[in-house]
Amino acid sequence: MVTDLVFFTSVAILMISAMGVITSNNPVHSALFLVSCFFQSSVLWLLLEAEFLAIALIVIYVGAVMVLFLYVVMMLDIRKNQHKQSVSSILPIGIGISILFIAELIFALSGTNVVQTRDTGVLSNPNNTEALGIELYTNYLVEFELASIILLLGIIAAISLTLHRRPGLKKQEISQQVSVSKKDRLKVVQVRSGEGA
Amino acid sequence: MDLFLNYAQGMIPELILLSGLCITIIGISFSAKNEHFVSYSASVLTFLAVVMNLLIGDFSPNVNLINTFQTSDSILSVKFIAAILMLALTMQSRFSLSNYKHKKGEFYLFLQISLLGIFIMSSSANLLIFYLGLELVALSLYTLVGFDRSSSKAAEASMKFYVLGAIASGFLLYGISLVYGATGSIVFSRVFDMTSSQEISMLMIIGMMFILIAIIFKFGAFPLFHWVPDTYEGGMLPVSLLLASLSKVASFIFFFVLLHTVFRNLNEYWSPIMMTLGVLSVTYGNVVALKQSNLRRLIGYSTIGHVGFIIVSLSLASGNGVGEAWLYTVVYAIMSFALFGILISLSSHNYDIHNFVDLKGLYQSSPLHSWLILIVIFSMAGIPPLLGFHAKLLILQELIISNYLSVAIILVIASLIAAYYYLKVIWFVFFESSNHTLKIRQSASDFIPILACLILVLIGIFPAIFIDLMLQIL
Numbered sequence: 078m079v080t081d082l083v084f085f086t087s088v089a090i091l092m093i094s095a096m097g098v099i100t101s102n103n104p105v106h107s108a109l110f111l112v113s114c115f116f117q118s119s120v121l122w123l124l125l126e127a128e129f130l131a132i133a134l135i136v137i138y139v140g141a142v143m144v145l146f147l148y149v150v151m152m153l154d155i156r157k158n159q160h161k162q163s164v165s166s167i168l169p170i171g172i173g174i175s176i177l178f179i180a181e182l183i184f185a186l187s188g189t190n191v192v193q194t195r196d197t198g199v200l201s202n203p204n205n206t207e208a209l210g211i212e213l214y215t216n217y218l219v220e221f222e223l224a225s226i227i228l229l230l231g232i233i234a235a236i237s238l239t240l241h242r243r244p245g246l247k248k249q250e251i252s253q254q255v256s257v258s259k260k261d262r263l264k265v266v267q268v269r270s271g272e273g274a
Numbered sequence: 275m276d277l278f279l280n281y282a283q284g285m286i287p288e289l290i291l292l293s294g295l296c297i298t299i300i301g302i303s304f305s306a307k308n309e310h311f312v313s314y315s316a317s318v319l320t321f322l323a324v325v326m327n328l329l330i331g332d333f334s335p336n337v338n339l340i341n342t343f344q345t346s347d348s349i350l351s352v353k354f355i356a357a358i359l360m361l362a363l364t365m366q367s368r369f370s371l372s373n374y375k376h377k378k379g380e381f382y383l384f385l386q387i388s389l390l391g392i393f394i395m396s397s398s399a400n401l402l403i404f405y406l407g408l409e410l411v412a413l414s415l416y417t418l419v420g421f422d423r424s425s426s427k428a429a430e431a432s433m434k435f436y437v438l439g440a441i442a443s444g445f446l447l448y449g450i451s452l453v454y455g456a457t458g459s460i461v462f463s464r465v466f467d468m469t470s471s472q473e474i475s476m477l478m479i480i481g482m483m484f485i486l487i488a489i490i491f492k493f494g495a496f497p498l499f500h501w502v503p504d505t506y507e508g509g510m511l512p513v514s515l516l517l518a519s520l521s522k523v524a525s526f527i528f529f530f531v532l533l534h535t536v537f538r539n540l541n542e543y544w545s546p547i548m549m550t551l552g553v554l555s556v557t558y559g560n561v562v563a564l565k566q567s568n569l570r571r572l573i574g575y576s577t578i579g580h581v582g583f584i585i586v587s588l589s590l591a592s593g594n595g596v597g598e599a600w601l602y603t604v605v606y607a608i609m610s611f612a613l614f615g616i617l618i619s620l621s622s623h624n625y626d627i628h629n630f631v632d633l634k635g636l637y638q639s640s641p642l643h644s645w646l647i648l649i650v651i652f653s654m655a656g657i658p659p660l661l662g663f664h665a666k667l668l669i670l671q672e673l674i675i676s677n678y679l680s681v682a683i684i685l686v687i688a689s690l691i692a693a694y695y696y697l698k699v700i701w702f703v704f705f706e707s708s709n710h711t712l713k714i715r716q717s718a719s720d721f722i723p724i725l726a727c728l729i730l731v732l733i734g735i736f737p738a739i740f741i742d743l744m745l746q747i748l
Contacts, residue, residue: 186476219342223394223406226292230387230410233299234417237380241423 084124091117104150108143115139129206284343286331287324287353288393294320295386302379309379314368317382321361321389328354341461344399351747352396356523359607360389362722363519366615367512369622369719374510376423384414384421385516392520396527401450401460404531408446408492411524412439418516419509431508435501442491442498449484452477462536469539482537486544489532493525495585496555499578506574511621514570515614518577519607522584526603529588530748534596541591548589553684556582560692567629572695573613576654579692580606583685587669590676597745598668604744605665608726612650615723616643623714633699635708642716644703649727653734655696656689660734664741 094117097110115138122131213221282289298316305312328350364385371378391410398404416439420432454460456478457468469478487498494502506514533544559578566572584602587595617627620643627633637644653662666689673682733740 182480185480217402220402220406223403223410226387226390227406227409227413230384230413233380233383234413237377237383238417238420238423240377 080124083120087117087120091121104153105147108147108150111146112139112143115143127205129209284345284397287327287357288390290323290327291320291386291390291393294323295383295390298383298386302383309377310371313379313382314364317364317386318361320386321357321364324357324389325354325361328357341399341463342403343397345397348747349397352523352527353393355604356389356392356396356520359519359523359611360385362611363512363515366515366611366618366719366722370510370512370618373622374422381418381421381512384418388414388418388516388520388524392524392527395524395531398531399462401453401462401465401536405443405446405450408524408528409443411521412443412492415439415513415517415521418513419505421513422508422510425508427504427508428510429508431501431504435505438491438498438501442488445484445491446488449481449488452481452484456481462531465536466538469537474540479540479543482540482544485532486547489525489529490551492528493522493581493585494578495581496551496558496578499555499559502578503571503574506577507568507570511614511618514573515610515618518573518610518614522577522581522603522606525581526584526588526600529585530596530600534588534593538593541593545589545591548585549678549681552582552585552587552589553681554582555579555585556685556688560688560695563695564691566695569627569630569633569699572699576692576695579688580654582688583666583669586681586685587672590672590678592676594676595669595672596748598665598672600748601741601744602665602669605661608729609650609653609662612646612723612726612730613654615719615726616646616650619643619717619719619723620714622717622719623712625712625714630698630702633702634706635710636703638707639710639712640714642720643714646720646723646727647703648700649730651696651699653730655693659731661730661737661740662734664734664737668741 091114094110094113098107098114101107101110115134119131119134122128122134294316298313298320301312301316302309364382367381367385371381388411391407391412391414394407394410395404396407398407416432416436419435420428422428450460453465456475457465459465459468490496491498502517505517509517529548533541533548537544556579559575559580559582563572563575563579566575580602584599584606587599587602589595620627620640625639636647649660653660656663656666666685670682670685673679673685
């Protein structure tokens with residue numbers, strides 16, 4: 078009973094914040110709505126007794142990613158209310174398609190037991206940090222390694238798209254400075270008296 | 275330790291590719307001046323090693339690693355063809371990149387990673403591995419489309435492709451999660467058992483529908499094709515070639531693995547949808563292509579039409595059209611190697627082609643390239659002795675045998691419409707003259723287009739062995 082109450086409350090707040098993310102005109106508000114989304118989803122994870130994932134979501138996404146995101150939003154010069162016109166012109170089509178889609182889902186699901194899902198029994202271990210670690214490094218080893226390749230790809234892609242060495246850029250090359258020897262820079266000239274400049 | 279050895283034995287081509295990738299990264303970072311040469315040669319050697327391994331490698335074909343990874347003869351053949359195509363793509367893209375002014379060593383890294391993704395997709399045994407492989411291909415494609423930093427069109431195309439692709443990935447993941455919710459497993463064989471043994475839950479069908487959306491997006495078929503013309507126009511020529519050849523191979527694997535192996539028993543649900551969308555993309559792609567004046571957008575729209583043929587053939591519920599669809603995918607890849615190879619070769623001689631009018635007087639400048647274009651375009655239009663004709667004919671035969679006469683008739687009419695704009699290209703090349711007197715000589719960059727055109731002509735005249743070989747693979 079209490080669980081149901083917590084579930085439906087957090088789902089309702091989650092939906093409202095998700096709508097807020099895509100409808101608010103101010104990007105800072107969008108980012109804050111997204112923070113609220115993350116908090117509510119971590120509540121859902123707590124209800125599923127996945128404490129580690131719930132805490133990790135808050136620590137990583139709210140603590141690190143969203144703070145970075147807010148910094149980026151602060152640094153970008155985004156004008157408010159610029160795109161209002163374009164949204165309102167396609168809004169009826171969007172609403173129409175959404176209604177069609179929801180009606181289709183209701184039609185398809187009416188009369189069937191949707192919540193008939195299967196228990197996987199993965200997290201039977203009460204200590205779910207440990208269970209997660211064991212699963213990750215045994216049964217899901219290949220997936221784990223593949224995810225690391227995706228991260229590598231992300232690093233390479235970000236660097237190759239943004240790193241830009243302009244030709245003719247003046248910058249300090251310390252190795253060249255250190256390896257300069259006397260004969261490259263110093264020229265000993267015999268100056269006769271009376272002819273020096 | 276046994277576990278790791280088991281994995282290593284089943285994944286030799288992937289491991290070769292991965293070690294080649296690491297060597298290339300190190301090579302690029304330690305060679306500031308000739309990074310292009312270092313990266314290029316490391317990539318070619320890697321792809322050669324993979325091809326040789328797949329050709330003569332001695333590993334037991336039927337590996338099944340605890341529900342994560344599997345290989346079989348047909349999977350190895352698919353990987354072999356993908357590796358050869360990627361090798362040819364790397365060799366041809368060198369000529370395009372040598373004119374590119376900015377940092378370019380990373381280009382080949384993304385080619386290697388996308389081939390790795392295709393390998394992983396084709397031998398995955400659960401939905402999560404499959405998704406990760408797909409994402410490897412997609413992420414490297416997004417980057418490659420935006421690789422040309424001097425062009426704002428490339429940045430726009432890359433951004434559009436990235437945002438839309440992220441939405442498609444979201445649909446795919448949501449579908450996978452619904453399937454997981456319905457079956458309690460992400461392993462292909464378990465999901466397949468669930469679809470065959472008992473009454474099918476509605477949740478699973480809805481999950482499958484979400485996966486269909488992602489398939490349609492990756493193919494660039496009818497309702498979700500908007501990224502195709504933009505990426506073809508915006509990206510560099512080798513990237514367009516990659517999108518036309520290997521990306522289609524990846525989409526083919528996507529369709530085949532998910533719908534023909536995992537959800538085979540649900541074909542009464544997906545087959546009519548995919549058949550309709552396939553027919554719509556053939557007609558829409560070819561009709562819209564009529565109004566294009568930009569050659570590369572035209573090729574993009576004609577790709578939508580060709581993809582429609584592949585989808586129609588794949589969505590025959592009996593599964594009889596799979597071999598024909600694979601043949602069509604490979605033949606289309608060969609044709610795009612010829613077409614984009616010619617464009618790359620011309621642009622390496624500073625003869626850039628954007629619009630139809632740029633083709634004017636090509637016959638005076640270079641008869642060789644004009645004849646090659648003639649062969650490719652005739653093959654794409656499906657004119658008899660060439661290979662493209664056989665690929666189309668086999669699909670139409672299969673459709674008529676399976677009682678889809680009306681679909682076959684629509685496809686023939688759409689091909690006739692396509693013949694109009696294909697012939698317009700030929701008209702501009704041969705019969706319109708211009709006053710510039712640029713003479714283009716043959717060079718090493720013509721090797722792969724000539725080879726591809728020879729394949730189109732010779733195998734078109736003696737098709738039996740090649741077609742049997744391709745049909746046997748799947």
